[in-house]
Amino acid sequence: MTEPRRPRKKTRVTSLDIAHRAGVSQATVSRVLAGSPLVNAETRRRVEQAVRELNYKVDRHASSLRTQRAGTLALLLFEDPTPDDSHINPFFLSMLGSITRACARHGHDLLVSFQQLSDDWHADYEDSMKADGLILLGYGDYLAYESKLEKLVEQGTHFVRWGQVQPGQPGISIGCDNHAGGALAGRHLLERGHRRIAFLGDASSRFPEFFARYQGCDAALREAGLGMLRELQVDADSTEEAGYAATCNLLARDKPFDAIFAASDLIAIGALHALKEAGLRVPQDVAVVGFDGTPMARFADPPLTTVVQDTSRAGELLVETLLRQVRDQPVRSVMLAPTLEVRASSGG
Amino acid sequence: MTEPRRPRKKTRVTSLDIAHRAGVSQATVSRVLAGSPLVNAETRRRVEQAVRELNYKVDRHASSLRTQRAGTLALLLFEDPTPDDSHINPFFLSMLGSITRACARHGHDLLVSFQQLSDDWHADYEDSMKADGLILLGYGDYLAYESKLEKLVEQGTHFVRWGQVQPGQPGISIGCDNHAGGALAGRHLLERGHRRIAFLGDASSRFPEFFARYQGCDAALREAGLGMLRELQVDADSTEEAGYAATCNLLARDKPFDAIFAASDLIAIGALHALKEAGLRVPQDVAVVGFDGTPMARFADPPLTTVVQDTSRAGELLVETLLRQVRDQPVRSVMLAPTLEVRASSGG
DNA sequence: CTGAAAGCGCTTACAG
DNA sequence: CTGAAAGCGCTTACAG
Numbered sequence: 028m029t030e031p032r033r034p035r036k037k038t039r040v041t042s043l044d045i046a047h048r049a050g051v052s053q054a055t056v057s058r059v060l061a062g063s064p065l066v067n068a069e070t071r072r073r074v075e076q077a078v079r080e081l082n083y084k085v086d087r088h089a090s091s092l093r094t095q096r097a098g099t100l101a102l103l104l105f106e107d108p109t110p111d112d113s114h115i116n117p118f119f120l121s122m123l124g125s126i127t128r129a130c131a132r133h134g135h136d137l138l139v140s141f142q143q144l145s146d147d148w149h150a151d152y153e154d155s156m157k158a159d160g161l162i163l164l165g166y167g168d169y170l171a172y173e174s175k176l177e178k179l180v181e182q183g184t185h186f187v188r189w190g191q192v193q194p195g196q197p198g199i200s201i202g203c204d205n206h207a208g209g210a211l212a213g214r215h216l217l218e219r220g221h222r223r224i225a226f227l228g229d230a231s232s233r234f235p236e237f238f239a240r241y242q243g244c245d246a247a248l249r250e251a252g253l254g255m256l257r258e259l260q261v262d263a264d265s266t267e268e269a270g271y272a273a274t275c276n277l278l279a280r281d282k283p284f285d286a287i288f289a290a291s292d293l294i295a296i297g298a299l300h301a302l303k304e305a306g307l308r309v310p311q312d313v314a315v316v317g318f319d320g321t322p323m324a325r326f327a328d329p330p331l332t333t334v335v336q337d338t339s340r341a342g343e344l345l346v347e348t349l350l351r352q353v354r355d356q357p358v359r360s361v362m363l364a365p366t367l368e369v370r371a372s373s374g375g
Numbered sequence: 376m377t378e379p380r381r382p383r384k385k386t387r388v389t390s391l392d393i394a395h396r397a398g399v400s401q402a403t404v405s406r407v408l409a410g411s412p413l414v415n416a417e418t419r420r421r422v423e424q425a426v427r428e429l430n431y432k433v434d435r436h437a438s439s440l441r442t443q444r445a446g447t448l449a450l451l452l453f454e455d456p457t458p459d460d461s462h463i464n465p466f467f468l469s470m471l472g473s474i475t476r477a478c479a480r481h482g483h484d485l486l487v488s489f490q491q492l493s494d495d496w497h498a499d500y501e502d503s504m505k506a507d508g509l510i511l512l513g514y515g516d517y518l519a520y521e522s523k524l525e526k527l528v529e530q531g532t533h534f535v536r537w538g539q540v541q542p543g544q545p546g547i548s549i550g551c552d553n554h555a556g557g558a559l560a561g562r563h564l565l566e567r568g569h570r571r572i573a574f575l576g577d578a579s580s581r582f583p584e585f586f587a588r589y590q591g592c593d594a595a596l597r598e599a600g601l602g603m604l605r606e607l608q609v610d611a612d613s614t615e616e617a618g619y620a621a622t623c624n625l626l627a628r629d630k631p632f633d634a635i636f637a638a639s640d641l642i643a644i645g646a647l648h649a650l651k652e653a654g655l656r657v658p659q660d661v662a663v664v665g666f667d668g669t670p671m672a673r674f675a676d677p678p679l680t681t682v683v684q685d686t687s688r689a690g691e692l693l694v695e696t697l698l699r700q701v702r703d704q705p706v707r708s709v710m711l712a713p714t715l716e717v718r719a720s721s722g723g
Numbered sequence: 724c725t726g727a728a729a730g731c732g733c734t735t736a737c738a739g
Numbered sequence: 740c741t742g743a744a745a746g747c748g749c750t751t752a753c754a755g
Contacts (some may be wrong), residue, residue: 039443041748052726057750067724082530084502088440089748092731095387097436099486120468127489136505138447139487141475154432156732157484182430267674296674303676326615326644328651328676389732400742405734415740437732440747504748 040081048077060085091156100135100349101158102126105142105165105172116265116293118319118336119164122189125342126162133346135159153184160185160349166265168233173197187349189341191235192360199352200360201344205236208334208365209243212288212316215332215367217251219374221286221314224248225259227273227298228290237290240318240334244288258282263294270297278305285313286373292317292324295331299372303328310374320368329371336365388429396425408433439504448483448697449506450474453490453513453520464613464641466667466684467512470537473690474510481694483507501532508533508697514613516581521545535697537689539583540708547700548708549692553584556682556713557591560636560664563680563715565599567722569634569662572596573607575621575646576638585638588666588682592636606630611642618645626653633661634721640665640672643679647720651676658722668716677719684713 042060046053051070058066059074066074077083091097104119123139130137138158142165152158161179163186176197179186192202216224228234230241245255259282263273270289274297277284287302289295295317299309307313309329317324320335340363352358390408394401399418406414407422414422425431439445452467471487478485486506490513500506509527511534524545527534540550564572576582578589593603607630611621618637622645625632635650637643643665647657655661657677665672668683688711700706 039748043748053748054726054728054750055724057748058725061750065724070724082502084499086440086748087503087505088436088445089731090750092434092436092440092733092748093750095731117465117468120465120471123468123471123487124489127487131488136486137488138484139471139475140479140485141472151432154430155435157435267670300674300676322615323671326648328648387732391732401732402734402742402744403740405732406741409734413740418740434732437747438734440749441732441734443747 039086040083041086042083044081045074045077045083048081049073095156096353097156097159098135099138099158100130100160100162100346101138101140101152102162102164103140103142105163105167116166116291117321117323118291118338121321121338122164122342125338126164126345127342129342129346132343133350135346135350159353160187162186162345162349163188163190165189166234166236169235170233185349185352187345187352187358189345191239192362193235196360199348199358201341201348202236202360202362203336203341203365204362205239205365206243206246207362208318208336209240209245209288210247211243211365211367212240212318212334213244213247214250215369215373216286216288216314216316217247217253219286219310219314222253223259223282223284224255224286224288225261225277225284226255226288226290227261227263227270227277227294229262229264230260240288240290256282259284263290263297265291265293267293267297267300270294271301272297274298274301274305287313287315289315289317292319292321292331292333295333295372296323296327299327299329299331309372314373316373320365324368325370327372332370332373333368334365335368337363387434388431389434390431392429393422393425393431396429397421443504444701445504445507446483447486447506448478448508448510448694449486449488449500450510450512451488451490453511453515464514464639465669465671466613466639466686469669469686470512470690473686474512474693475690477690477694480691481698483694483698507701508535510534510693510697511536511538514582514584517583518581533697533700535693535700535706537693539587540710541583544708547696547706549689549696550584550708550710551684551689551713552710553587553713554591554594555710556666556684557588557593557636558595559591559682559713559715560588560666561592561595562598563717563721564634564636564662564664565595565601567634567658567662570601571607571630571632572603572634572636573609573625573632574603574636574638575609575611575618575625575642577610577612578608588636588638604630607632611638611645613639613641615641615645615648618642619649620645622646622649622653635661635663637663637665640667640669640679640681643681643720644671644675647675647677647679657720662721664721668713672716673718675720680718680721681716682713683716685711 042056043053045056180197188200190202192200228237230238248254261273261277263269317331317333320333324331324333348358390404391401393404528545536548538550540548576585578586596602609621609625611617665679665681668681672679672681696706
């Protein structure tokens with residue numbers, strides 16, 4: 028399977044080559060490519076033709092060195108150490124898709140990097156001028172990285188974080204209104220007649236988005252004179268395995284429950300398996316609601332009711348906010364309203 | 376939720392600042408940072424200390440402009456137009472993870488871009504010096520983009536493609552040995568006593584990887600004096616929806632079959648749902664085997680037997696091959712051996 | 724509207 | 740082992 032080597036040398040075309048061919052100065056070529064209005068229409072035409080004929084592209088490094096802007100954003104996707112590449116949360120992958128597209132719409136390139144939460148972050152993208160700003164994405168112990176956020180703010184780094192929006196946080200955050208999402212789930216389950224709702228997922232300030240989902244659901248129950256029960260809460264990180272294990276744990280407690288609100292779709296799908304293995308029917312014996320709105324929810328068995336986060340909007344907002352920040356325009360943290368997608372797992 | 380603006384101006388630290396602080400010339404600073412062996416140990420120490428104290432980072436654009444290397448690779452993920460961000464094939468996302476990590480290991484950054492197969496590609500990353508080379512990833516009609524590959528070769532662009540490896544292809548490809556993978560599936564189903572094996576997925580030269588999987592399975596059956604039956608082949612692209620629809624189509628044909636070999640895990644999972652709806656038991660009535668080894672296979676109902684592609688190895692090999700090509704070292708196309716992971720969907 | 728010129732921050736022969 | 744100097748390919752005041 029050896030391929031013949033193509034010797035074909037690339038001779039770099041520069042703006043000077045274009046200038047010669049179009050019979051103008053190099054400065055004028057640069058003006059045309061920057062879309063300057065100062066150029067005569069006929070001159071512009073000649074330059075553009077030469078550009079096309081020689082397939083000229085502006086050298087990014089020369090341009091960026093001169094202008095001091097990279098035209099690039101960096102996405103830091105941090106995750107707990109997982110030995111297996113494939114275990115990236117599908118929700119984040121969907122965010123990655125929408126961020127990539129938003130970047131393209133705004134004429135920027137996107138550098139992607141996976142970081143361990145424990146590592147020193149490669150937050151030097153901006154110091155080395157590789158990127159104009161950073162997008163931070165990922166779950167993980169909030170306490171473990173709040174100090175890192177503070178350091179970024181101190182250094183004057185431009186960044187936007189996806190996550191729970193809380194007062195007094197260092198820097199700007201864009202996130203789902205997790206409390207409202209939890210309330211959606213809670214009200215829905217109440218309406219279906221459920222009373223004893225188990226929660227699968229950490230519910231502490233170390234995992235603020237999960238905690239807010241828990242509290243939102245609790246608030247909805249309280250409106251009805253009920254509430255979440257701590258005996259029905261089991262910690263779980265956002266994997267199917269953890270959801271499965273948490274459900275087994277819950278079943279072993281032998282406390283009655285008639286519904287499960289899982290802090291993520293992955294957890295919910297793990298729960299569906301554990302319930303099935305235990306011989307419990309969904310939704311007749313136990314209703315299940317997930318969170319995220321990942322595509323796999325639709326194909327779970329039974330199809331999973333889930334609180335949907337609008338990843339398209341989220342990606343656009345992250346990029347837009349970051350670019351405003353880079354341009355020194357005022358920015359603010361924003362929470363996005365989630366929606367509920369009802370399917371068979373809650374008797375839809 | 377308005378955040379106070381941090382006025383904090385960034386004053387760029389340059390190598391000249393380091394030089395002054397360390398009492399050496401700017402050239403020496405550059406040598407230290409490039410790891411040149413020509414520098415006196417004590418001088419090096421002084422420079423490194425100044426670098427640390429001022430948190431200096433080499434300016435990527437200045438460096439790249441001078442050396443004419445970007446230190447960056449670009450990943451073009453092309454896909455058929457899907458309105459929904461979340462519908463990226465999980466297999467490719469797993470590849471993205473492993474490519475990102477391989478890049479980091481090799482000290483390169485990764486630009487990521489999603490392209491429509493129909494669009495003009497943003498293959499100008501190299502022309503504009505944004506990247507030293509391209510990694511192409513994505514399914515899609517092979518005929519539709521063979522000509523694009525030829526153009527890349529003509530232009531002398533450095534690129535490596537993930538996909539079916541075929542003689543006479545333009546450029547270098549790294550891919551799974553799909554024929555061998557199909558044979559693994561075929562032999563496994565034969566051993567379990569299945570004889571009439573349906574195939575879900577395009578089986579034409581327009582989709583070479585699917586076609587090779589089909590032919591591999593066919594070859595395994597022929598060794599046993601059997602073969603695949605065209606009446607049991609249904610086209611499907613790699614989505615759950617398509618797998619579901621294809622299975623309904625297959626059932627409507629009313630030709631007996633005792634197993635399904637799906638060209639991808641997504642197709643297989645769609646098939647599982649259609650079979651269940653039709654009241655058929657898996658694996659008792661119909662065995663099902665998928666392809667890719669995505670994490671969702673393990674959590675399908677029943678857990679899905681699948682032909683596993685080694686994405687970690689694939690990512691490493693793609694990056695390594697591309698970097699060799701950039702350095703003008705000889706490179707060749709390579710097929711990676713898949714493995715079979717047997718689970719309950721085929722009576723495991 | 725256009726050109727000549729300075730300069731962005733590095734790397735690397737060239738001298739010593 | 741170190742420094743002075745050229746130059747990578749642009750953008751953008753400054754003159755005209």
